[in-house]
Amino acid sequence: MNIHIIGGGNLGTALAIGIANFTKGNKITVTRRNINHIRHLEPLGIKLSTDNKAGIEDSELIILSIKPYQVNGVLDEISAFCKGKIVASAVTGLSLEELHHKMNGGCSIIRIMPNIAAQFGESATCLAYATADDKSGDKVSNLFNQVGSAVRIEEKLMDAATVLGACGTAYALRYIRASMQAGIEIGFDAATALTIASQTAKGAAKMALEENVHPEQLIDRVTTPQGCTIVGLNEMEHQGFSSALIRGIKTSLEKIK
Ligand SMILES: NC(=O)c1ccc[n+]([C@@H]2O[C@H](COP(=O)([O-])OP(=O)(O)OC[C@H]3O[C@@H](n4cnc5c(N)ncnc54)[C@H](OP(=O)(O)O)[C@@H]3O)[C@@H](O)[C@H]2O)c1
Structure with a gap:
């Protein structure tokens, strides 16, 4: 064309x-x-x-x-x-x-x-x-x-698609930035922290797309009982991780409308 x-x-x-x-x-x-x-x-x-x-x-x-x-x-x-x-x-x-x-x-x-x-x-x-x-x-x-x-x-979902798909790029990058900042605090230089954080996010996204299962099923594979992953995840949820993301997405949608 x-x-x-x-x-x-x-x-x-x-x-x-x-x-x-x-x-x-x-x-x-x-x-x-x-x-x-x-x-x-x-x-x-x-x-x-x-x-x-x-x-x-x-x-x-x-x-x-x-x-x-x-x-x-x-x-x-x-x-x-x-x-x-x-x-x-x-x-x-x-x-x-x-x-x-x-x-x-x-x-x-x-x-x-x-x-x-x-x-x-x-x-x-x-x-x-x-x-x-x-x-x-x-x-x-x-x-x-x-x-x-x-x-x-359906066309009525186009604003929602804008938020989840187009604005979503910025939300995902903010996740990567936060991981990078944490990575620096726990010992990595900025470039190494960025590589690890970005590749880990890419790998997780690829798993979700290719296995096409609920993300929690994949999370189960990473979390050992009483291990370091689950305590970190739970602490993030206590601090409002999922809630902040959901509220942010809904606020973006309200702004579009
Ligand atoms: N950025 C995203 O991630 C994204 C994702 C999905 C959808 N969108 C939508 O896509 C549209 C563009 O977004 P954007 O972020 O790419 O905006 P942008 O960076 O401002 O790009 C718009 C471009 O249009 C050009 N332009 C302005 N008037 C023009 C004219 N009369 N003739 C030809 N070109 C003209 C401008 O360049 P000159 O000033 O040099 O003409 C400018 O480079 C928006 O409606 C946005 O909502 C954006």
């Missing part, structure tokens, strides 16, 4: 790099007003432009990766060129209905909620689309499956 990514910021560049590195046969253009910030994409074969319409006619898929307040201006520019194409929007809070309305019909509209780990082939992407757009949605889903996992959800 020729893929046209509008908004080469944090997410747009992560998607472009991930698609360039982990998929085959796709040509990518990324637009933003100041392309000097993203010159590092060019050696990957990614075209850059300050013109949102440049090459759009040859594109099959247009990905919107701009802030909500930038949408109206951008759609005014491109909507006339999107007939017969797939428009996939990562814009938080912008509904399928609003998008269809703004695009005046004539194109397939897919809502996507990827995360920036797409750059490393590890996005947890959620997608929502109407039955009428099944074929296009499956195509986009297939693309995102190649840069991580892709799950179709």
Whole structure:
């Protein structure tokens, strides 16, 4: 596919790099007003432009990766060129209905909620689309499956997907940072503590994904009766570990709504 990514910021560049590195046969253009910030994409074969319409006619898929307040201006520019194409929007809070309305019909509209780990082939992407757009949605889903996992959800869960999947990157990194800080306190230099904490989190995530069992079943394998793991875990729970995470996620969701 020729893929046209509008908004080469944090997410747009992560998607472009991930698609360039982990998929085959796709040509990518990324637009933003100041392309000097993203010159590092060019050696990957990614075209850059300050013109949102440049090459759009040859594109099959247009990905919107701009802030909500930038949408109206951008759609005014491109909507006339999107007939017969797939428009996939990562814009938080912008509904399928609003998008269809703004695009005046004539194109397939897919809502996507990827995360920036797409750059490393590890996005947890959620997608929502109407039955009428099944074929296009499956195509986009297939693309995102190649840069991580892709799950179709009901549109009403899109805000929840934003919190759990996209904001979730920050929550997971904060866990890694806290582990790293503790690691330094118990004797490691910062670099070693970061490596151990990150790889341990990656390993735990891989186990959860591959074994597909409740995390407590895996935790049981690490906890010896009266051992050091369970006392540490219980102390974390006494201090509100799970509760803090759940409350944080729900607070993020309230903010989106
Ligand atoms: N970051 C994430 O982890 C993440 C995850 C999931 C979804 N999202 C959603 O994805 C969208 C983008 O988020 P982001 O974090 O990537 O924001 P961002 O870093 O601010 O990127 C937006 C980019 O759009 C460009 N832009 C602004 N106006 C434009 C225009 N008229 N034409 C073309 N490009 C334009 C900006 O560059 P110039 O100023 O140079 O034009 C900027 O680089 C948001 O709606 C966000 O909610 C983000």
